[in-house]
Every structure is written in C-alpha cells, then in structure tokens.
Amino acid sequence: MAERVFAMPDLGEGLEEGRIVRWLVAEGATVELNQPLVEVETAKAVVEIPSPFAGVIQALHGSDGEDVPVGRPLVTFEVTGGAVAYHAMVSVDQPSSGPVPATPPVRKLAKELGVDIQTVRGTGTHARVTEEDVRSAAEGVNVTEPFRAELGVSPLPVVVAALCRVATDHPLINARWSSEAILAANAINVGLAIDTQRGLVVAVIHDAQALGIAQIAAKSTRLAEGARAGSLTPNDIAGATIAVSNTGSYGSEAGTPILAPGTSVTLAVGVIADRALVVDGQVVARPAATLSLTFDHRVLDGAAAGRALTELVDLLQSDERLRDLPR
Amino acid sequence: MSDEPEHGAGTEPVRILAPDGSPVGDADVGLSPEELRELLRWMVLARRLDRECVALQRQGELTVYPGFEGQEAAQVGSAFALGQLDFVWPTFRELAVALVRGVDAVQYLQYHRGTWHGGPYDPRATRFGPICIPIATQLPHAAGYALGQRLDGSDAVTMAYFGDGSTSEGDFHEAANLAGVWRLPMVLFCQNNGWAISLPSSEQTAGEIWRRAEGYGFPGVRVDGNDVLAVHRATARALERARRGDGPTLIEAMTYRIGAHSTADDATRYRDDAEVERARAADPIARFRSWLLAAGHADDRFVTACEEQADAFALEVRTGVIATPAPPAEWMFDWVYADPPPSLGRQRDEALG
Numbered sequence: 001m002a003e004r005v006f007a008m009p010d011l012g013e014g015l016e017e018g019r020i021v022r023w024l025v026a027e028g029a030t031v032e033l034n035q036p037l038v039e040v041e042t043a044k045a046v047v048e049i050p051s052p053f054a055g056v057i058q059a060l061h062g063s064d065g066e067d068v069p070v071g072r073p074l075v076t077f078e079v080t081g082g083a084v085a086y087h088a089m090v091s092v093d094q095p096s097s098g099p100v101p102a103t104p105p106v107r108k109l110a111k112e113l114g115v116d117i118q119t120v121r122g123t124g125t126h127a128r129v130t131e132e133d134v135r136s137a138a139e140g141v142n143v144t145e146p147f148r149a150e151l152g153v154s155p156l157p158v159v160v161a162a163l164c165r166v167a168t169d170h171p172l173i174n175a176r177w178s179s180e181a182i183l184a185a186n187a188i189n190v191g192l193a194i195d196t197q198r199g200l201v202v203a204v205i206h207d208a209q210a211l212g213i214a215q216i217a218a219k220s221t222r223l224a225e226g227a228r229a230g231s232l233t234p235n236d237i238a239g240a241t242i243a244v245s246n247t248g249s250y251g252s253e254a255g256t257p258i259l260a261p262g263t264s265v266t267l268a269v270g271v272i273a274d275r276a277l278v279v280d281g282q283v284v285a286r287p288a289a290t291l292s293l294t295f296d297h298r299v300l301d302g303a304a305a306g307r308a309l310t311e312l313v314d315l316l317q318s319d320e321r322l323r324d325l326p327r
Numbered sequence: 328m329s330d331e332p333e334h335g336a337g338t339e340p341v342r343i344l345a346p347d348g349s350p351v352g353d354a355d356v357g358l359s360p361e362e363l364r365e366l367l368r369w370m371v372l373a374r375r376l377d378r379e380c381v382a383l384q385r386q387g388e389l390t391v392y393p394g395f396e397g398q399e400a401a402q403v404g405s406a407f408a409l410g411q412l413d414f415v416w417p418t419f420r421e422l423a424v425a426l427v428r429g430v431d432a433v434q435y436l437q438y439h440r441g442t443w444h445g446g447p448y449d450p451r452a453t454r455f456g457p458i459c460i461p462i463a464t465q466l467p468h469a470a471g472y473a474l475g476q477r478l479d480g481s482d483a484v485t486m487a488y489f490g491d492g493s494t495s496e497g498d499f500h501e502a503a504n505l506a507g508v509w510r511l512p513m514v515l516f517c518q519n520n521g522w523a524i525s526l527p528s529s530e531q532t533a534g535e536i537w538r539r540a541e542g543y544g545f546p547g548v549r550v551d552g553n554d555v556l557a558v559h560r561a562t563a564r565a566l567e568r569a570r571r572g573d574g575p576t577l578i579e580a581m582t583y584r585i586g587a588h589s590t591a592d593d594a595t596r597y598r599d600d601a602e603v604e605r606a607r608a609a610d611p612i613a614r615f616r617s618w619l620l621a622a623g624h625a626d627d628r629f630v631t632a633c634e635e636q637a638d639a640f641a642l643e644v645r646t647g648v649i650a651t652p653a654p655p656a657e658w659m660f661d662w663v664y665a666d667p668p669p670s671l672g673r674q675r676d677e678a679l680g
Contacts, residue, residue: 006386009384009385009386010387011590013591034379034382044591044592045591045592047590047593050386052387178653178656180655183656183679185680
C-alpha cells in the first residue's frame with residue numbers, strides 16, 4: 001500500500017482554483033479508477049472529477065464551498081500496488097543499512113522531536129544513539145532570537161534569508177524535477193504557507209535572494225494580509241522554487257509538509273520555545289525550534305538534503321554568520 | 328431558443344439506417360461482414376477513449392481536451408472509406424479519424440498533454456496531418472496539398488475535415504473556390520455538430536452548408552452523420568469521384584456534439600438538456616449495433632468483446648499518456664529558427680539556467 005496525494009488540477013485553461021461544490025465519496029471509502037469523487041466549480045464550469053486511482057480514500061482536503069487552489073492537495077489515497085510517493089520526510093540514509101542501535105525511549109524521543117534517528121551519529125556504547133545525541137540532533141536555534149529581536153522582525157524572515165543563503169551554496173534544494181532533467185532555478189522564490197480561513201495558501205516572495213531581512217519581513221506581512229483578505233494576485237501565488245511552512249505558528253513542534261508543485265523542498269519551522277539543551281556539558285533552558293525538511297528524492301538524496309539542513313542550522317546558530325546576512 | 332429552427336431542419340439527409348437501426352435504404356455499401364464489424368469496433372473504441380480523455384483532463388493529466396462523443400459514425404464511417412495514400416487534414420476534434428488512420432493515440436494526445444505541439448506522430452507515415460486548432464486554416468493547406476497530389480501524378484485524394492463554424496471563415500471560401508476552379512482531388516467533409524462553441528448552427532449560417540457546393544461548381548450532399556453506413560457510402564463515392572479526376576465534393580454530415588466544446592467549456596450555460604437528450608436518442612453506436620445484430624453480422628459476444636477491448640485500450644492509453652515525459656526544454660528553442668536571433672539565445676540561457 002502506498003499513499004498518493006491528488007492535487008487540485010487546472011480544470012480549465014490556466015485556472016487558479018476550484019470550489020468544492022460537494023463530495024461524492026466519504027473518507028474510508030474504496031473507490032475505483034474514474035469513479036466520481038467530487039463536484040468542483042471553476043470560473044468556467046461545474047465539473048465532476050473522476051478518481052485518478054483505485055484505492056481507499058484516506059482524507060478529503062476541504063469542505064463544501066471551499067476554494068482549493070490548483071496544485072493544493074484535494075484527496076489523499078491509499079493505493080494498492082507499486083505507487084511511488086512523491087515526497088518524503090528527511091531521512092538521511094546511513095551507508096550501512098538496518099536500524100541504528102538505540103533504546104525504545106530514545107527512539108520515542110527522536111520521534112517527538114522530529115529527528116530521524118537513522119541520521120544521528122551514536123556516541124554511546126557500540127555506537128548506540130543516546131538521548132543526548134538525539135537532543136543535539138534536534139537542532140536548537142538559540143542565537144536567532146536576540147538577532148531577530150534586534151532587527152524588530154519575527155523569526156521567519158531571518159529563517160527565509162538564511163535559507164536563501166544556504167540555497168545559493170546548495171542549488172539542489174532550489175531545483176525541480178521535470179521527468180527528463182533536474183532544473184535548477186536562477187531565482188530563489190520562497191513560497192510561504194499561510195494559514196487562512198479558506199485553507200492554506202502558498203504565497204511567494206520572488207527573488208528572495210536579492211532581498212534583505214527587513215524587505216522579506218515587509219513582503220511576508222503583505223502576502224499574509226493578502227492571503228487572509230483573498231486579495232492576492234496570480235503572480236503572488238505562482239512560481240515558488242522552494243517553500244517554508246511555519247508550523248510553529250500554530251504551536252506544532254515539527255511538521256511534514258507536502259511539497260508545493262514546482263518545488264523540491266519545503267522547510268517546516270516548528271514552534272520556538274524553551275527546551276532543555278545540553279551546552280558545554282550542562283543542561284540549560286534555551287529557546288529552540290525543530291526544523292524538518294520535506295524533499296523530493298528524485299532531485300536530491302538524503303545526504304544532499306541533510307547537508308543543506310545542517311548548513312542551515314549552523315548558520316542559524318552562528319551569531320557571526322547571521323550578522324552577515326543582508327539586512 | 329424555442330423560436331430557432333431545430334438543428335438539421337430543412338433538407339432531409341441521406342440515410343440508410345433509421346435512428347432505431349431499421350434499414351430505410353440499401354444497406355449494401357460494399358463492405359464485408361468483417362469490415363462492418365470493424366466499423367462498430369472502431370466506434371466503440373473511439374467513444375471509450377474519448378471518455379477516458381475527458382477523465383484524464385479532470386485528473387490534471389491532459390491540459391485541455393475537445394471531446395467528440397456523438398460524432399463517432401461521422402468520423403469512423405468517413406475515415407474507413409479512405410485509401411492508404413489519401414491524406415487527412417484534421418481539425419482538433421478528429422481523434423476517431425486518427426485512430427482509424429493508425430495514429431498512435433498516446434502520441435496524438437501529447438498535444439493535449441501540452442508536451443508536444445501538433446503531436447510527435449509522423450504525418451507522412453500516417454497520412455494524417457498535424458492537429459489544427461485555428462478554425463479552417465487547414466482548408467487552404469488541404470487545397471494546396473491536393474494540387475500537389477495531382478502535380479505528382481498520384482491518384483491519392485485529400486480529405487479535409489472541418490466543422491459548421493469553419494464555413495463562416497474566409498479560409499473555407501478560398502479553399503472551396505480553388506477546389507472547384509482547379510477541380511482538385513479533394514473531399515470537403517463538414518461535420519455539422521450543431522454548435523460552434525456556444526453558437527448554434529442556426530445563428531452560424533442562414534442557409535444549408537451542403538448547398539454552398541453548387542456556388543463553387545461541384546456537388547454537395549447532406550448525409551445523416553449518425554448513420555455510419557450512409558456516411559461511409561457518401562464518402563466512398565466522393566473519394567472515387569475525386570480519384571477519377573472529376574473534382575471535389577462537399578459532404579455535410581449532420582451530427583451532434585453531445586459533450587461541451589472542450590473540457591474548458593460548460594455547455595449547460597447555453598444549451599437545453601432536452602436538446603442533448605434528443606441527440607442521445609439518435610446515438611450512432613446504438614443505431615448501428617442494433618442493425619448489425621439484427622442483420623446477423625455480429626452477435627452479443629462480439630459486442631462484449633468490443634467493449635472489453637475498448638476498456639483495455641483506454642487503460643493502455645492512460646498509462647502511456649501518464650508515463651509520457653516532457654521533452655527537454657531546450658527543444659523549444661532549438662527548432663524555432665534555423666539561425667536563432669540573439670534575443671532568443673538570451674531567453675534560452677535564462678530558461679535553461
């Protein structure tokens with residue numbers, strides 16, 4: 001069994017969204033290929049969308065009357081057979097296969113902190129992964145706070161600016177899959193997942209690599225307001241090459257966001273809160289956040305994604321490097 | 328809408344089978360029982376694929392798709408009459424003709440998937456020209472091709488497809504006039520499906536399309552486009568006439584577009600359901616199947632086998648379409664100019680990084 005996500009297609013010629021008129025199936029239902037799933041109204045027509053898969057409906061994303069942008073998940077299926085998932089939680093494969101040694105409580109902790117335990121280098125007996133190993137892998141962000149407070153911006157613009165810097169050195173995280181080739185983008189267009197009453201909207205800061213933190217902050221405020229007011233232009237939601245989901249804004253520690261079309265990486269920024277961190281051998285309370293990366297395995301493998309994520313964490317933890325970012 | 332004349336009012340079209348499948352004319356159109364069964368097989372296959380294509384568009388696998396449901400007899404009946412070297416100039420709604428000509432459906436659909444302009448099938452090998460989106464522009468091309476066929480000393484004929492809406496275009500007039508004055512080896516095959524997008528044929532033209540042939544100096548015929556036998560006979564006769572050097576024929580096949588103009592169109596906004604229901608009652612496949620069974624040329628087992636084959640074919644095409652990779656982006660630039668201007672080079676560099 002494999003999970004497949006069916007995104008809202010462009011039902012006309014260049015349409016931006018579709019409105020759910022009514023669902024014709026329920027969650028948990030078994031559907032056949034081409035069985036009608038949902039009636040959707042676009043600017044051009046009311047159409048019935050037939051199921052692209054045979055399988056079980058895991059989740060219906062959106063309720064009657066809701067507008068779903070083209071490319072946003074509409075239905076999640078559990079599909080029988082050799083379906084290939086097109087996104088994956090960051091999981092850096094160890095050269096030696098098989099699970100790394102760790103006790104069940106440490107595995108549980110790793111799961112809670114959003115750490116893929118396979119990626120952690122164990123320092124215990126027989127390279128066993130210890131609780132400390134997991135906690136240090138959970139990447140405490142502890143210098144960003146004073147820096148962003150100094151600039152008078154929220155943490156997100158700092159993360160976006162840092163991500164752009166990292167993407168410049170790791171172009172694969174700002175690339176996309178095109179069946180025949182991996183296409184690296186010149187510009188870094190950062191899609192921001194914005195929670196609105198009508199659902200999640202991915203609004204785009206174009207050419208973010210050319211902007212300072214203050215400009216990124218101003219743009220993200222404008223986009224967030226526009227998304228909530230429904231006044232974004234098509235250009236505001238088009239062309240993302242990489243995405244950031246501020247899962248912390250609604251209190252989540254970590255997230256496994258879905259990739260937006262045209263992107264290969266989505267960074268989830270968990271909630272920033274005081275955590276017990278080990279600094280110089282002492283457990284201290286420090287503000288920290290969990291960063292998780294969803295990425296397209298066809299574009300970059302776990303090692304490449306892991307290197308980029310480590311680089312991002314290093315940057316965010318270095319006062320000196322943060323101050324080097326364009327203001 | 329009630330004060331407008333109904334689609335198909337006026338001259339009664341030539342018909343061999345009544346809508347209920349009972350013969351009203353000579354049903355011997357020169358086809359063997361095996362060939363008659365082939366007609367049904369193609370029509371069932373074409374309709375099944377047409378519906379799959381609409382589903383593929385709704386699933387985001389095709390960008391836009393113009394359905395032809397209801398026009399299977401007009402397309403299959405005419406295409407089946409073509410000789411191997413005859414050349415087809417299609418519109419964008421002739422997928423059934425393409426199938427009969429042997430065009431690979433997955434290649435054909437790459438146009439609608441947006442991965443290849445015109446479809447990567449070989450028009451020379453299949454004798455089926457590139458899909459033509461602009462209305463009626465294929466008709467002057469067809470006339471020119473027909474002239475070329477004659478200059479080559481070939482006895483092959485040019486088959487030009489178009490719709491009722493095309494006949495309001497200047498290109499139709501120019502092509503028909505040249506066909507007449509040069510007595511070109513050409514058949515002008517109009518599928519009058521009642522609608523030019525949202526414009527009913529009654530508002531498209533005040534006269535009957537087949538009658539225009541007289542003004543151009545060649546014969547015209549109005550045929551029941553939902554009667555595959557009548558369509559086949561009319562087309563075979565027109566091809567034969569063109570082949571022996573007697574010039575063109577205009578065929579107006581009266582049919583109906585059951586679906587919307589395309590997947591980007593909502594026909595319920597401008598058309599009565601009752602009209603569509605009346606058209607469904609004149610279904611070309613049910614009509615011919617009913618006659619074929621009654622005449623003893625096929626049995627229920629054959630009908631079931633046709634449907635099973637069509638299901639398997641649709642699934643095969645679906646799989647092929649979804650698996651079709653996008654061609655390399657540089658091809659967009661490589662094949663536009665023999666000597667690309669510098670501005671295009673800059674765009675190319677920008678796009679390809």
